[in-house]
Amino acid sequence: LWLSIFSRPPSTQFTRVQRCTCCFVLLFVSMFLNIMYYDLANETKSTDGLNLSFGPIRIGPQQIMIGVIVEVFALIPSLLLVQLFRRVRPRGQKQSSLRQALYKMKGNVENNVSEQKQQQKKNMEKKKKTLMFPWWFVLLGYGLCLISVTVSILFIIARGIEFGDEKTEKLLISIISGLFSSILFTQPLRIIALAIFFACFCRSPQNDKEADELLNDGDQIDLQADEEYLHVLQNKSLFTRPASFRVHRLNEGEIIRLRDVRLRQMQMWSVIHEIMLRACFLSVVYVLIYSSRDSNAFHQVHHLRRYFLNPTQADLDYTKISTVDQYWHWLEKSFVGDLRAQQWYNGDPPRYLAGFIDDKANRLIGWATMRQLRVRSALCEMQNSISSICQGDYSVRNEDRESYAPGWFNRSSQTYHSSVGKAFRYTSGDELDTYVYVGDHASYASGGYVYEFRGRLNDVQSNVSALHQLGWIDNQTRAVIIQMTLYNANVELFTGVTFLAEFLSSTGVSTSARFEPITFYAFRSIFELVCIIIYMLVILYFMWIEARSLFDLRWKYFVSFWRYAQPGIIICSWASVVIYIWRYRESQRIGQLFEETNGYVYVNLQLAIYVNDVLTYLLGFCCFFGTIQLTKLCRHNSRLCLFIHTLQYSAKELLSFSVMFSLVFTSFMCLFYLLFQSKLRECASLLGTAQMLFEMTLMKFNAQELSGAATFLGPFCFSLFIIFVVFVCISMFMSIISDNFRCIRKNVDDKHTEVFSLMFETFVKWIGLKSVTKEEIQAERDAQMHEEYYDPIERFPEKIDQLLFALNEIYMD
Structure with missing residues (x-):
């Protein structure tokens, strides 16, 4: 069936x-x-x-x-x-009186009528045997x-x-x-x-139902005016006799016109096929990408940022920390208390909330850890009378990996809690299950001196106070990284939380925090699984197309700009498959740990977050390449096609201009960087200086900052930049585009830009919104005749020859 x-x-x-x-x-x-x-x-x-x-x-x-x-x-x-x-039975139609009269008028049809009646009787007797x-x-x-x-x-x-x-x-x-x-x-x-x-x-050999249905004489099947039977008819009929048509041979002009119409139709269907394929592919890509995004992720991150960073409390705002004392104050007065579920607002104890943080919604998986990275003390490179021992910036070479007693001594006679003593001993990254972390000022190794926030709230508070008294953070400290994993069962989201405090060699403190929600569901629905299968089948189809194009075009394949988007999609898609499998295995490992320990084990999501970020980047590039390929369809738009031809025609001039503009822009970037490096935040780095200059080019920069940095040099340099870059260079660029645009507009060919108009016209006729009138048909015929016969310049010699031939015949006669 x-x-x-x-x-x-x-x-x-x-x-x-x-x-x-x-x-x-x-x-x-x-x-x-x-x-x-x-x-x-x-x-x-x-x-x-x-x-x-x-x-x-x-x-x-x-x-x-x-x-x-x-x-x-x-x-x-x-x-x-x-x-x-x-x-x-089919719904038969009654024979009209006109049909009956015509049959009676034809004497040679009477025999056929009698034969048809007899055949109908036989058919009726045969059909009586079958229930209808x-x-x-x-x-x-x-x-x-x-x-x-x-x-x-x-x-x-x-x-x-x-x-x-x-x-x-x-x-x-x-x-x-x-x-x-x-x-x-x-x-x-x-x-x-x-x-x-x-x-x-x-099976009865005399009973062929399909043949009976095919040879059913009761069906009134008549030919249209432009139809004829493909086989010879045994019984002639007045209404099924094919009409005789006279075959007209097409002249050369009609052949050229019909060929042009057919080529345009083929181009139109090629564009429709491309649009449908791209639309289906992008639909599947969008479903896969955006179905893995959780709308609750933003609310989760927003809540945790307000909960831990305290932006509304001036004395406990994590983002405003600038000294070591402020960091210890935030750690003892805010962070430690937020790690444990405490009493409700009415004084009731937090029953059945073991392992939850104080917001009563997120459960802490395992415990939080605080890892410190230190540098070794060494003699200063430049001898001075102030200090002979210096601690430089953090790097892997000068990282301190020695183990100490509490207080950073080699030995200590006092006894402390085991977690406090462990905080002064170095632990490698393999033992901690941690990885390299990239900060704003350096990339920090996976090991370090670790304190674990384990135990009751009073014990954790006393341990943190002991670390403060023992000077756990000192001049050799370069980074303190706090990491923990939270799980919100209401929205089924894991969240990796990381607080980074970078202690610079210039005695400053730079803080940052990252809240990265992640979900480990492989397939949320059957529909998503079907979309993944369809997506991979489309990728295999794209691979076959690109392999065939590469085999046919060879080196010419790499000339076109649009050829690089398709391999980008293929490479990113297969890389996404590999990364997806990696993330799935990592999620299985974490899930197994969680199932074996019921959440009472330290689980670090750092690797899973890194893998998930890479997968997001690859899917983002797939979405980017797939979407940007839609701009290829704009080549059929007359305006955009004119702009593209203008850029191609002026490529050499634009290349020379870009070299000149790069030199001018680079000179101004060096000037602003050297003059305002220590005075403006935007000029602290070359990249920031380049960004500031681009904002000046777009006239989106506040010139008062330059005036405040330098009373004379600021406005002077700003004026030079505006004159040379905005007035001179931009005007040169517009002149190049304008001159080449005039040349292209005179010689542009608009035939390939008629695809969308033809597509729209065909669609309107197909849905019946527009019917072709007699006037339009006659106008089209007149245009064809005008194109074929009315061309006085080209046909003038031919007409003269015909005139001379006619005069010659008259003279000879």
Whole structure:
């Protein structure tokens, strides 16, 4: 039944619409029966233990019986509907009086009429043997289909609500797999077996239903004015005799015109095919990318930033910390208390909130860690009378990896808590399960001196106070990294939290914080899995196209700019597959740790976040390359096409101008960097200076900052930049574009820009919003005649020759 939709014999009256309707009913009835009998075998397990096993698959007698019952019950309504549609007689038309009169007027038709009547009698006797229904039984069949589908949907929804999400997903997976296996494997075998059985035992050679349907004389099938039979007719008829047409040979002008029309139509369909392919591909890409984005991620990050950073409290604002004392004050008065769930607002104890932070919504996975990275003390390179020992900036070479006693001594007679003593001993990154962290001023190694915020709140507070008293942060400290992992069960989001405090050699403190939500769900729905499969099939299709183009064009393949976007999509897609598998394995590892310890183990999401970021970057580039390829379709727009041709025509001049502009811009960048490096924040680096100069070019810069930095040099340098760059260079660029634009506009060819107008015109005619009038047809014919015959300059010599020939004939006569 499923395959017959595409392979329907042309002779049968069982239409494709009716076949699709029967398939639709069969699908929903099968889903209804499967969901009613689903998991029934587990509820009524037999005790005889008679099971068939094929590897991990076990089949019991109940399952076999349920499968047979479902197949039989699904077969009965579908078989009845199929037979109902097959046995409905076509809606015949009564023979008109004009037709009867014409037949009576023709004497040579009387014999044919009598023969047709006899044949109709035979057909009627033959059809009496087969049960047939009137034509209006089609409406009854469609009504039964509607009732069956509606009842099935109601029971499916009710049963699905009873099962729940997880069990319903398993049911849908089993139904879909069973449907495809039935279409591709079970039903073809069933058809072959039944065909062999009926051919051997039940087939009557004199009864050919398909031939009867094909040779049904009761059908009134007449030819149109432009149609003719492909085969010789045995019985001639007044209404089926093909009209005689006179074949006209096309002249050269008509051939050229029709060829041009056909080429434009082929170009139009090529553009439509490209648009449809790109639209389908981008739809799948957008679904995959944006379905993995969680709308609750922003609210989660916004809440945690306000919760930990305290931007509304001046004395506890993490972003305003500038000294070591302020850092210790924030750590002791704010951060430590936020790590444990404390009393409710009415004084009730936090029951069943062990492991939660004080917001009562996020659970701390394991515990938080505070890792310090230090540098070794060394003799100063430049000897001076102030100090002979210096501590430079952090680098891997001068990192301190020695272990000390509390207080950074070699030995200590006092005893402290084990976690305090551990904070003065160096631990490698392999033991900590940490990785390199990139800060604003340096990249910090994975090891360090670690304190773990473990135990009760009072113990943690006393340990942090002891670290403060022992001078855990001193002149050799260059970075303190606090890391923890949170899980919000309400929105099903893991969040990796990192606080970085960089202690610079210039005694300044630079703070930063990162809150990175992540989800580990592989597939949120079956639809997402189907989109991934479609996406990979499209990528394989793109690979085949690009390989064929590379083989045909060879080195010319790399000349076109648009050729680089497609390989970019392919490379990023396959790299995303590899990274996705890596992220999946990392999520499985973290999930296994969480399951084994119930969340009471330190879990670091740093690697998972790095892998997820790389996957996001790759998917972002896929989305970028796929979207930017849509601009290729703008080549059929006349304005944009004119602009592109202008840029191509002025490529050499623009190249020379870009060299000159780069030299001028670089000179001004060096000037501003050297003059205002220590006075303006924007000029602290070359990159920031270049950004500031681009803002000046766009006239988006506040000149008062330059005046405040230097009373004379600031306005003077600003004026020089505006004169040479904005007035001179930009004017040169506009002049180059304008001159070449005038040249291109005179010689532009607009034939390839008519695709969208032709596409719109075809679409309007197709949907019936615009009908072709006689005036338009006559105007088109006049234009063709004008184009073919009216060209006085080219045909003038030919006309003179004809005149001379005519005069010669008259003179000779």
